[in-house]
Amino acid sequence: MQNTDKIEGIIFQALAHQMRRTILKIVALDAKGVSYTELVTELGLSTGKLNYHLEQLAGFIEKNEERRYVLTPFGRKALNQLNLVKQEMSLDDEKYVRTAGLAQKTVLQPAAKLFLLIGIFMTSVVIFVWAYLAYIAVTEGAPVIVYLLLPILIAAGASLLSTLIYALRKTPEWVRRFEHKFLGEG
Numbered sequence: 001m002q003n004t005d006k007i008e009g010i011i012f013q014a015l016a017h018q019m020r021r022t023i024l025k026i027v028a029l030d031a032k033g034v035s036y037t038e039l040v041t042e043l044g045l046s047t048g049k050l051n052y053h054l055e056q057l058a059g060f061i062e063k064n065e066e067r068r069y070v071l072t073p074f075g076r077k078a079l080n081q082l083n084l085v086k087q088e089m090s091l092d093d094e095k096y097v098r099t100a101g102l103a104q105k106t107v108l109q110p111a112a113k114l115f116l117l118i119g120i121f122m123t124s125v126v127i128f129v130w131a132y133l134a135y136i137a138v139t140e141g142a143p144v145i146v147y148l149l150l151p152i153l154i155a156a157g158a159s160l161l162s163t164l165i166y167a168l169r170k171t172p173e174w175v176r177r178f179e180h181k182f183l184g185e186g
Contacts, residue, residue: 011078014060019043020053024071024079027061033068116168123164127157 015021026042027034034042040050054061060075071079089097134150136142 010059011081014056015078015082017053017056019045019049020057021082023053023057024060024075024082027069028071028076028079031070033064033066033070035068039069113168116164120161120164120168123157123161127154127161130154130157 015024022043023039026039036050039045039054040047043050045053054069057075060072060078061069062072064070130150130153133146134154137146137150
């Protein structure tokens with residue numbers, strides 16, 4: 001059982017990226033294999049990105065005697081599984097695919113909220129420091145520029161803080177719209 005879990009994990013990790021699935025499909029098209037140059041031309045990738053994806057597909061593809069990429073038996077089985085899923089899809093499955101796709105594309109919302117919370121905390125600290133400096137300036141005396149500058153800085157900080165709080169309240173709504181529009185459902 002553990003071996004099966006390991007195999008499944010390896011397959012899903014390798015095929016998690018669309019570009020790697022595309023590479024497998026391109027390599028499968030020609031029984032003689034595909035050259036590195038043909039892959040670069042077909043995919044329009046930089047050599048660094050192509051090398052990365054080819055490394056991730058080790059065990060799924062290999063170079064033959066002519067130094068062309070061909071599917072391994074394991075790669076053929078993985079590609080067959082992809083094709084089998086497509087063949088067995090029905091119209092009823094589309095709503096489940098859509099639901100699963102949306103659930104997997106909600107990675108921005110928690111990150112955006114965390115970013116805004118950090119911004120709110122840091123802005124609050126800066127405002128507190130400026131307010132403390134203003135207190136010291138009033139009680140101890142300071143040059144005129146300090147009396148002019150600190151209220152402007154405190155007002156700018158308060159404005160930024162209110163904007164960040166507003167954004168935090170609206171984040172779930174606008175990030176969800178962004179994800180739906182640009183990451184698949186748009």
